[in-house]
Amino acid sequence: MTSAQIEIQLxxxxxxxxxxxxxxxxxxxxxxxxxxxxxxxxxxGIVVGFFVTHDLSSPLLIIFAAFTGILTVFLVEFxxxxxxxxxxxxxxxxxxxxxxxxxxxxAQNANDVHLDIDAVLLGELAFAPFDRLELFxxxxxxKSLWVIGTILIITLSLLITFFKELKVxxxxxxxxxxxxxxxxxxxxxxxxxxxxxxVGAFDAVGAILVVxxxxxxAATAYLLTKDLKKMLFLSxxxxxxxxxxxxxxxxxxxxxxxxxxxxxLGVVFLSVFLFxxxxxxxxxxxxxQRQKIEVLLLTFLLHLKNHKEKKERxxxxxxxxxxxxxxxxxxxxxxxxxxxxxxxxxxxxxLTEKGNVFTENAxxxxxxxxxxxxxxxxxxxxxxxx
Amino acid sequence: MTISEYIELLFNDYTLRTITLGTAILGAVCGMLxxxxxxxxxxxxxxxxxxxxxxGIAVAFLITGAKDSNTLLLGALISGLxxxxxxxxxxxxxxxxxxxxxxxxxxxxxxxGMLLLTFIQKQPNANQAGLDKYLFGQAxxxxxxxxxxMAIVTSVCLGVLLLxxxxxxxxxxxxxxxxxxxxxxxxxxxxxxxxxxxxxILGLQTVGVVLxxxxxxxxxxxxxxxxxxxxxxVALAATFGAFSGVIGTGISASYPNLSTGPVIVLVxxxxxxxxxxxxxxxxxxxxxxxxxxxxxxxxxxxTLSFMYDIAKNHDDISHPHTVKILNNFQGYTKKSLHxxxxxxxxxxxxxxxxxxxxxxxxxxxxxNQHIETND
Numbered sequence: 001m002t003s004a005q006i007e008i009q010l011x012x013x014x015x016x017x018x019x020x021x022x023x024x025x026x027x028x029x030x031x032x033x034x035x036x037x038x039x040x041x042x043x044x045g046i047v048v049g050f051f052v053t054h055d056l057s058s059p060l061l062i063i064f065a066a067f068t069g070i071l072t073v074f075l076v077e078f079x080x081x082x083x084x085x086x087x088x089x090x091x092x093x094x095x096x097x098x099x100x101x102x103x104x105x106x107a108q109n110a111n112d113v114h115l116d117i118d119a120v121l122l123g124e125l126a127f128a129p130f131d132r133l134e135l136f137x138x139x140x141x142x143k144s145l146w147v148i149g150t151i152l153i154i155t156l157s158l159l160i161t162f163f164k165e166l167k168v169x170x171x172x173x174x175x176x177x178x179x180x181x182x183x184x185x186x187x188x189x190x191x192x193x194x195x196x197x198x199v200g201a202f203d204a205v206g207a208i209l210v211v212x213x214x215x216x217x218a219a220t221a222y223l224l225t226k227d228l229k230k231m232l233f234l235s236x237x238x239x240x241x242x243x244x245x246x247x248x249x250x251x252x253x254x255x256x257x258x259x260x261x262x263x264x265l266g267v268v269f270l271s272v273f274l275f276x277x278x279x280x281x282x283x284x285x286x287x288x289q290r291q292k293i294e295v296l297l298l299t300f301l302l303h304l305k306n307h308k309e310k311k312e313r314x315x316x317x318x319x320x321x322x323x324x325x326x327x328x329x330x331x332x333x334x335x336x337x338x339x340x341x342x343x344x345x346x347x348x349x350x351l352t353e354k355g356n357v358f359t360e361n362a363x364x365x366x367x368x369x370x371x372x373x374x375x376x377x378x379x380x381x382x383x384x385x386x
Numbered sequence: 387m388t389i390s391e392y393i394e395l396l397f398n399d400y401t402l403r404t405i406t407l408g409t410a411i412l413g414a415v416c417g418m419l420x421x422x423x424x425x426x427x428x429x430x431x432x433x434x435x436x437x438x439x440x441x442g443i444a445v446a447f448l449i450t451g452a453k454d455s456n457t458l459l460l461g462a463l464i465s466g467l468x469x470x471x472x473x474x475x476x477x478x479x480x481x482x483x484x485x486x487x488x489x490x491x492x493x494x495x496x497x498x499g500m501l502l503l504t505f506i507q508k509q510p511n512a513n514q515a516g517l518d519k520y521l522f523g524q525a526x527x528x529x530x531x532x533x534x535x536m537a538i539v540t541s542v543c544l545g546v547l548l549l550x551x552x553x554x555x556x557x558x559x560x561x562x563x564x565x566x567x568x569x570x571x572x573x574x575x576x577x578x579x580x581x582x583x584x585x586x587i588l589g590l591q592t593v594g595v596v597l598x599x600x601x602x603x604x605x606x607x608x609x610x611x612x613x614x615x616x617x618x619x620v621a622l623a624a625t626f627g628a629f630s631g632v633i634g635t636g637i638s639a640s641y642p643n644l645s646t647g648p649v650i651v652l653v654x655x656x657x658x659x660x661x662x663x664x665x666x667x668x669x670x671x672x673x674x675x676x677x678x679x680x681x682x683x684x685x686x687x688x689t690l691s692f693m694y695d696i697a698k699n700h701d702d703i704s705h706p707h708t709v710k711i712l713n714n715f716q717g718y719t720k721k722s723l724h725x726x727x728x729x730x731x732x733x734x735x736x737x738x739x740x741x742x743x744x745x746x747x748x749x750x751x752x753x754n755q756h757i758e759t760n761d
Contacts, residue, residue: 027482032489033430040596082670084662085607088485089429093607096600097655100648103522107643208437209500212493219486249501256504262497269490279480 004129009247011128011145012261015201016213016239018152021159022194023214024232027222028170033088034073034191035214037095039198039207041072043102046199051109062147062199069195070188072098125204125247125257144204151200155193159232162186167228205258213239216265220272223279238268296332301341301359304351315347392636401526402639408528408536409631409650412589415540417605417627418547419585421620422578424606425558430485431470431579433599434492436586438469440499440595443520444506455532458520459587466583469495474579496595523594525635525646536588543581547620554578555616593647604654605630611665630654686722687752690731693741694749703746706738 026032045068049061072094079090133143140146159166169176169186177183194214201210217235225231246261253260274281304313311317315333333349336342341355351359396402423431439462446461447453469491476487519527547554556564557574565571582602589598609622634650663671689712696711697703709723723739726732731745741749 027486030483030485032483032486036433036489036492079662082662084611084668084670085424086427086429088427089424089603089607092429092433092599092603093655093658096597096604096651099596100600100651100655103648104644104652107645208493208496211489212497215486215489216494219482219490222482222486223480253501253505254508255502256500259497259500259502259504262494263501266494266498269494273476273480281475281479284479 005247005251007129007142007145008125008257009244011142011148011204012125012243012247012257013240014145014148014152015204016217016243016261017236018148018155018197019201019210019213020217020235020239021155021232022190022197023218024221024228024235025166025170025190026194027215027218028228029190032215032219033091034076035194035198036211037072037076037091038069038191038195039202039210040095041098042066042068042195042199042202043099043207044068044105045071046202047102047105059147062196065199066192066195068098069198070191073188073191073195128204144200148200148204151197155197158189158193162189166190170228205261209258209262212262212265216262216269217242220265220269223272223276238265242268293331293335296328297335297341298359298362300332300336301351301355302363304342304349305356305359310348313349315344315349392640400530402635404530404533405525405528405639405646406632406635408533409525409592409635409646410628411533411536411540411631412592413601413605413627413629413631413650413654414624415536415543415585415627416589416601417609417623417625418620419543419578419582420602420604420606420627421609421616421623422554422558423582423602424610425616426578428582429603429607430488430599431473431582432586432602434473434488435466435469435583436590436595436598437492437499438495439463439466439587439590440496440520441465441502442468442499443590444499444502447506448502455591456535459590462520462587462590463584465495466587467580470579470583519594520590521595522645523590523592523597523647525592525638528592532591539584539588543585546577546581550574550577558616593650597647597651600651600654601627601630604651604658608654608657608661611661611668614667626654626657630657682722686726689722690726690745690749691752693732693739694746694752697741697746698750704733704740704742706735706740709737709739 023032023035026035042065045065046061049064052064053060075094076087076090079085079093080087085093128144129142131143132139133141133146165176165181165186168179169181169183173183176186198207198210198214201213205213217239218231220238221231221234224234242264243261246264247257249255249264250257250260272280275283277283307313315329333342333344336349336355337344339354340352341358342349343352344350396406420432423429442461442463442465443458444461445465446458449461450457473484473487473491476482476490477484482490553564553569553574556567556569557571557578561571564574586598586602589601593601605623605627606619608626609619612622613619630650630653634653635646637653638644638646638649661669663669666672692712693707696707697705723732723734726745727734730742731748732739732741
């Protein structure tokens with residue numbers, strides 16, 4: 001690895017961490033899309049700031065853009081408060097308008113501005129190491145590393161200082177204000193951090209991929225845990241993992257680094273979405289399938305219990321009477337046999353002793369929810385666990 | 387350039403005519419379908435899907451190697467639909483909320499799209515230039531056949547919308563009831579989502595990925611302010627959308643260095659602002675006026691009831707009192723006294739006032755829900 005490669009990966013990791021932390025709170029507060037809105041809406045702020053400073057990584061530019069970000073949040077909330085449209089519509093109205101103003105400003109001054117919308121929206125991490133920061137005549141590293149590093153340190157110290165307050169206000173805004181933390185201050189504080197992070201990161205990864213780095217690690221972590229601290233650590237870890245693996249993917253394909261990082265985040269999210277132990281698609285579908293069969297089994301056992309006549313208990317009768325399809329009836333019968341609930345003689349099903357007790361307990365459970373009666377059955381069945 | 391010159395140019399200039407027609411049709415179809423998106427609280431679906439379409443464009447190009455806009459749009463349509471249904475399954479199958487799902491799909495698909503686009507750019511194939519016009523849109527590249535294509539898609543949308551009007555309306559306002567009536571809501575839901583996706587894909591070439599969501603939202607949000615009827619809202623939104631397209635194209639054609647997409651979006655935003663402020667029923671201006679009027683009425687009532695409290699202790703209700711009595715009561719002004727006199731509730735003589743018969747009766751029953759009739 002050359003030093004430029006190490007620097008790029010370092011910047012990518014720090015951007016990922018700096019984005020993931022506010023991202024967790026945005027996802028938990030159901031405000032994930034505000035990061036999308038901010039990342040687009042800061043464009044006019046960046047353009048105006050650029051007119052003033054003529055330097056894309058000047059701290060003043062960050063202040064301008066962060067101000068625009070907060071203005072966006074304020075405008076969205078203002079429109080929302082009028083009650084004329086819903087919150088999501090308010091977001092969708094504000095940011096394209098601000099973004100359009102930014103695009104027009106750039107186009108109008110195209111001759112004297114070396115600012116490209118592509119650069120703002122998409123970013124280019126590969127060039128980050130070439131923009132060096134010099135202090136007292138010595139080279140101390142890439143400028144964007146310093147910018148995003150400073151932002152990360154501020155974010156981290158704010159997080160540690162106000163962790164308790166953030167936690168309470170995120171999960172119970174009413175309690176937070178009753179305890180005397182101002183939800184408004186915390187809200188705008190979080191928004192400020194989100195805006196500043198977005199601005200600091202857009203230079204490296206572009207406005208849209210900031211959204212990916214903010215939302216995706218937090219959403220993935222949220223599928224895996226429901227503990228706030230674990231979620232924070234997990235999302236930071238996932239962000240760093242995607243940043244580094246994304247860099248090498250881009251290296252291999254000779255493609256955009258930011259794009260590959262987002263793609264890696266996508267791969268990570270997709271695999272968690274499909275395979276997560278309790279919340280993943282596959283386990284959810286498996287559970288739903290199991291529950292369906294168990295309900296059918298219970299129906300079948302109740303049917304057997306209610307009918308003494310042989311005709312009603314004939315195996316083929318299931319299809320006619322309870323309207324089951326062949327494969328469904330077969331899987332229910334097999335499950336019942338496997339659990340020694342029934343015996344089948346000459347295609348006539350009858351309850352065993354165990355099946356009888358089980359059915360009675362189940363009826364008791366359904367009618368008066370007496371948990372104790374089914375402690376034993378819980379081992380065999382999903383149905384009674386939740 | 388004057389308006390008449392511009393209109394003359396509109397009829398003679400091929401490019402301008404094509405673009406104007408194209409943006410007008412696009413605005414109309416977006417407004418029409420956007421109404422449904424806004425009412426279904428799927429406003430930001432447009433944003434997510436327009437971003438999600440990008441990898442489809444790149445993959446379509448990678449497979450065919452040609453820049454035929456129809457195949458590229460087909461690719462965009464497929465990946466847009468994929469995004470839309472993935473969003474739906476995230477919301478229904480996990481505990482993640484819709485905002486997270488939208489933001490995830492938006493940014494992840496866009497990231498994959500970027501990866502593929504930059505990968506394509508490095509390929510030894512000179513054909514790839516111009517793929518990124520889908521990012522920001524270039525209305526200037528619209529051809530007559532594109533406009534025809536848009537017109538056909540729009541009429542299909544309109545036809546299906548009219549055919550299933552009743553069902554869509556029902557689904558919009560009460561999905562559970564629709565289900566109990568026996569309609570296949572999954573089918574209807576998929577149908578309307580597919581049309582929204584199709585409208586977004588149509589607009590990509592003209593206004594681009596980033597601004598497409600505003601095309602969908604703004605006309606509908608503006609139209610919503612003027613009416614409570616779905617049919618009128620859809621028609622109004624289509625009109626607003628079409629006018630945004632025409633006016634936006636006009637403005638951007640009249641000045642140098644103005645790209646069409648952002649101007650159209652800003653024109654649509656102006657429609658929204660005007661509607662927010664000036665719509666008679668819900669608008670902020672009339673709301674404020676009504677609010678003030680109510681406050682003034684309340685003050686008048688307070689003054690009147692204060693007068694009543696004084697007058698009821700006298701045998702003659704019309705016994706004059708000086709205005710000074712009212713001084714320790716904050717609710718009155720000269721203006722309000724004159725207004726009360728104008729309504730025949732009091733009589734002012736010099737610096738004295740007295741309640742009229744009518745005023746006394748009204749004050750007596752001011753807070754009485756069951757007003758006794760005087761006769």
